[in-house]
Amino acid sequence: MLRVHHLNNSRSQRVLWLLEELGVAYEIVRYQREADMRAPKELRAIHPLGKSPVITDNANTIAESGAILEYLVDTYGEGRLIPPAKTSERLRYTYWLHYAEGSAMPPLFMKLLFTLMPRRAPALLRPLVRKVCSQALTTLINPQLKQHMAFWEEELSKGEWFAGHEFTAADIQMSFPLEAAAARAGLEDGHPKTMKFLERIHARPAYQRALEKGGPYQLGR
Numbered sequence: 001m002l003r004v005h006h007l008n009n010s011r012s013q014r015v016l017w018l019l020e021e022l023g024v025a026y027e028i029v030r031y032q033r034e035a036d037m038r039a040p041k042e043l044r045a046i047h048p049l050g051k052s053p054v055i056t057d058n059a060n061t062i063a064e065s066g067a068i069l070e071y072l073v074d075t076y077g078e079g080r081l082i083p084p085a086k087t088s089e090r091l092r093y094t095y096w097l098h099y100a101e102g103s104a105m106p107p108l109f110m111k112l113l114f115t116l117m118p119r120r121a122p123a124l125l126r127p128l129v130r131k132v133c134s135q136a137l138t139t140l141i142n143p144q145l146k147q148h149m150a151f152w153e154e155e156l157s158k159g160e161w162f163a164g165h166e167f168t169a170a171d172i173q174m175s176f177p178l179e180a181a182a183a184r185a186g187l188e189d190g191h192p193k194t195m196k197f198l199e200r201i202h203a204r205p206a207y208q209r210a211l212e213k214g215g216p217y218q219l220g221r
């Protein structure tokens with residue numbers, strides 16, 4: 001049986017969503033974030049890094065959401081949710097599948113980190129930490145995020161989906177950075193096409209079924 005090692009309120013929501021789109025049977029093994037938001041150590045018994053998502057399927061243990069999505073589409077997709085090989089759409093698909101975690105998530109993660117750091121610093125150091133973090137946000141992180149969000153907006157002006165005219169697993173992979181940007185980077189200001197994309201994915205029955213099964217997900221609607 002295919003198992004999804006699912007951490008609450010996390011990227012593994014994307015894996016549940018893909019499985020719902022494909023209609024594949026799976027079992028959810030649930031893990032609850034600790035008070036500091038880290039995954040519990042039990043997840044390290046499944047994969048040494050102890051991050052979510054991880055799936056186990058027969059003898060395979062697969063981590064990294066992009067690798068998991070590729071595996072699931074290859075193994076269970078029967079040609080669905082992936083553009084045909086050797087097309088420009090397929091190239092775009094591969095690009096977005098890697099870009100989501102490789103390029104879009106790092107500045108979003110840094111935004112979260114530099115926003116939380118002053119709140120968690122010892123009271124005496126807090127003003128200094130706040131100043132350093134605020135400078136890093138203003139000079140380094142926010143300008144990069146602005147550039148990424150403008151890029152998405154431009155790409156989604158060409159069509160409804162990231163890899164061409166059809167919905168694919170690349171749209172599922174891209175959902176997490178877009179939802180994170182809506183939650184913490186001001187995506188709603190000046191990015192109507194990207195916000196419409198979020199509305200479209202949130203309306204999909206498979207997305208909603210995955211939300212019901214995965215439990216509370218603050219980034220989703």
Ligand SMILES: N[C@@H](CCC(=O)N[C@@H](CS)C(=O)NCC(=O)O)C(=O)O
Nearest residue numbers: 010011038039051052053064065101
């Ligand atoms: N690039 C990895 C990131 C995995 C990751 O950082 N997952 C987060 C949840 S969204 C996690 O497990 N955080 C808890 C921790 O690091 O302890 C992927 O896409 O799978």
